[in-house]
Amino acid sequence: MHTQKRLTPFFFLAPAVVILALVGIYPLVFAAWVSLHNYLLAQPNIPHDFVWLSNYLTVIRDSSFWGSIGRTLFYLAVALPLEIVLGLAIAFMLRRGRWAHLRGFARVMLVIPLAMTPVVTGLIGRLIFNQQFGVVNYVQTSLSSNKIGTEWLGNPTLAFVTILVLEIWQWTPFAALIFLSGLTAVPAEVEEAATLETRSFWVMLRSIQLPFLLPALTAILILRTADILKQFDMVYTLTSGGPGSSTELINLYITRIGLRGAFDQGVASAQALLMLVLTTVLSRLYIRYLYKGDNA
């Protein structure tokens, strides 16, 4: 009876753990093995020699690798704060005031970008930012004296701006909706009482609403950080990393090394494992300081 009781959680957990280990951990172990070998998939005649840590050395000395890591972190550092600020502003707009119907409608419609397949977002981006017949350039040329459309996707800086614009377009509504559900938890009495004390928006935000917004902020930080570090689909269809490597985020770079040219699986596996270390450390930190911090 007693052992049976001890084993109960085991029975509940085993299937999920086994399956997840099989599809998650087993490949990781294999990746670690490959990362220590000379493994050029496209040249099967070259033997898969054990090369110690030379693939890792290659990665560490590879400026393109660090460039794409830096680019990804920069993308995160620009997109995330903007999504949070704009999301909060939209949440306040939707919360109360006149225009009840409009607000209700907008609240429902904000779900659309969330559900949008990122591959399709990238394709739409290619259409509306097209230099010759894109609607963005049409608006721009009709408003300014410059009659030549901007080459959004052909200029390194502008291409980066374009992927940021689409990222922010797709995920600001997500932030807005989560903030909004945080705000609905603010007790009406507390807020009314506070309005007698102050009319300042900032004071209200800091002293009354902030405690209810913090969990929402945590949710946005955790989920968006994870997904931005994984970003691939939208950029793949929009610019596939170009022009040059100006929009080549880390995942695009790793797939290019491992699945194009020489198909250098050894080096790409080393890159991927370094990336895994980075994301694990980041998610540990996030979860410890943001998620657990609330509960403990």
Next chain:
Amino acid sequence: MTTQQNSAAAIRSADQLAVLRARRGSTVKTALHGVGLIVVLFGTLFPFLWMVLTSFKTGAQITATPPLVFFEGTLDHYRTILGDQYNVGQSLITSLIVSVSATALAVLLGTPAAYALARFEFKRKDDLWFWFISNRFMSPVVIILPVYLLASQLKLIGNPGLLIAMYLTFSIPVVVWICTDQFRSIPRELDEAAMVDGASPAFIFLRIALPLALPGVVVSSILSFIFSWNELLFALFLTRGSGVTAPVKATSFLSGYDVPWGEIMATGTLIVLPVIIFSLLVSRHLVQGLTMGAIK
């Protein structure tokens, strides 16, 4: 007394003035609020609507400048992509099968695990929970290379079962994450009462806990369905020919000497529309789910 009356009158008139000012201010504010809402609504919907609109334009209408908003529509692109040459219908069916299977399996495997994590005490429980969640942070790039090598040796490339298994790497964590919190919120007394009556843990889980945790199960299913439906990277390398999923199909149009914008946008519309309709129907759950993903 009189000074008091005087000051009271002064306060009253100051109040009235403030109200008047506030009222005038508030009409401006209300107007701005309305404009803001319309801008947000337009910005949110525009890319989506532009895609749908473009999918009904002929080739010449698509590249026309200025871009056309009113035009005589055509269904040609839909006819083309659903025909034998592109067979987008087939890909949509594949996507549906894969997404539904992955979601069902994730619920089947994930809910017992979540229940165990919420209800039982055992060593290293927190680490196990973190391990589940960390899979949500892991980039598919980390495992796509080894999975590809292993699957190709086992001749599994192109097998939808493989793709379903890989989708479990993110759908099980979503289910575990959300449902653990959901199970925790059910009062323990219910379980304990049943246990006194001699019910087995399996019975308690299936008959008592699971029905009460249904909202969590629903939201996690919705999320894992949407994530699976939208996924590109795994599908890009693990599916082939007529077995590709819809997002992979969408990327295959950008190949030729002329870009078939109409066909691309029609395909995009067919991929996105079902999820959007579905998401609008369950929008309340969707937002709730995304919030619960990170906050208790």
Next chain:
Amino acid sequence: MKRTLALTAAFLSVALATQQAQAWSLKEAAAPYAGTTITGIFLDRPGYKAADTLIPQFEKETGIKVKTEVVPYESTNQRYVLDFTSGGGTDLVLSDVVWIGQFADAGWMAPLDKFYNDPKLADPALNLKGFFPVLLDSFGTWNKKVYGLPFDNYSGLMYYNKCALKQAGFAGPPKTWNELLTKYGPKLTGNGKYAFALQSRRGETQSADSFMRTLWLSGGSLIDPKTFEPTLASAASQKGLQFRQDLLKFMPPGVVDQDHNEVVAAFNNGTVPIITEWSAFYPTITDPKQSKIGLNCLGVTTEPLGSAGLKPALGGFSLGVNPNSDAKKQAAAYLFIQWITSEKNAKAYVQAGGVSGRQAVYKDPAIRSKFLYVDPMVKSWSAGTAVPAFRPRFAEWPQISQIVAENGTKIMLGQLSTAAGAKVIDDQVKAILDKAGYYSGKKAKLQ
């Protein structure tokens, strides 16, 4: 006695072969394979659409089904490598000129001699010598063995808009690249129009169409043909790369992100009057649904001359057989390849929009007068002019191409100077070729 026997045997086999040759027909040769389905990868380009119109005829005659899947060019090499390394792959192998070394080295294409020496399969009218030698040698042959027959064949050509040039006061197109830069460039650029566009998107387009082309025009090269030492730092190579930078101011600003389709569209809608593009674009450029340039305004000629004379870009694809397919499918695939690239079908293929690699068809006056591209293309492919080593064809090229494409676009964008970019590429190319064993003599220097 022994000798006479051998002689008789030899005589008999010759006699039998001739007899079979006389009796050979596709229908009979294909009879054992009727009902077989062979698979292949096609691209979304005019030559493949042309083949699609001919395939039903083959299927009807042989009972063999040909099933093709359209894959984006930039994913094709990736797809092949992934398929072949997992022991699968389509029965027909479409090899780009720059993949032949990789595919042959790795054993992913079957040598074709076993088919064309098999009297049951070989069409007596095969006539391998009827192909332009440069095409068969570059697209189909590796280390003296034939692996593929030229199927979709390109030469770089100069397309120009006669009417636009005339309006600007030019009687004809630029004769040299220098003339393009100094005379045509300034005069034709302005008001949203540009003199020239060079497709330069990162990928094989950057490596082949943009980077290698500018190296050749100045007499530069990627590696020394004898020692295989990287040579981008040489004065000639640097001159070429610098020339491309100078020419940029007469090109549309987004050209670094433009692929063939964008550049051809810019030509078709009149934004750019001069482009250097593959012969395969002729159908697109002359299609009134896609192009505003009427036939009376269209000029096609050989590429401008560089300091080393005419060095036209060379590109194209051969069709070969996957050695991993079963024997029946291999034979059926060979029959298809032999048929679709045959002299007999060349005219129909050309008329449907394909570019045949057969010499005979271009002697037909009807073809020559109907298709303006024919004369300059034949000239570009002729002995003495053609550049078989336009890009190295060894197994390491796909890897080198990635490096060239990444840093080549960076040079164009001004993120790297021509000297710094050359150094980055040289160092990596040297490391790759060293690892492959070319310098130690472990691997023969073929390119």
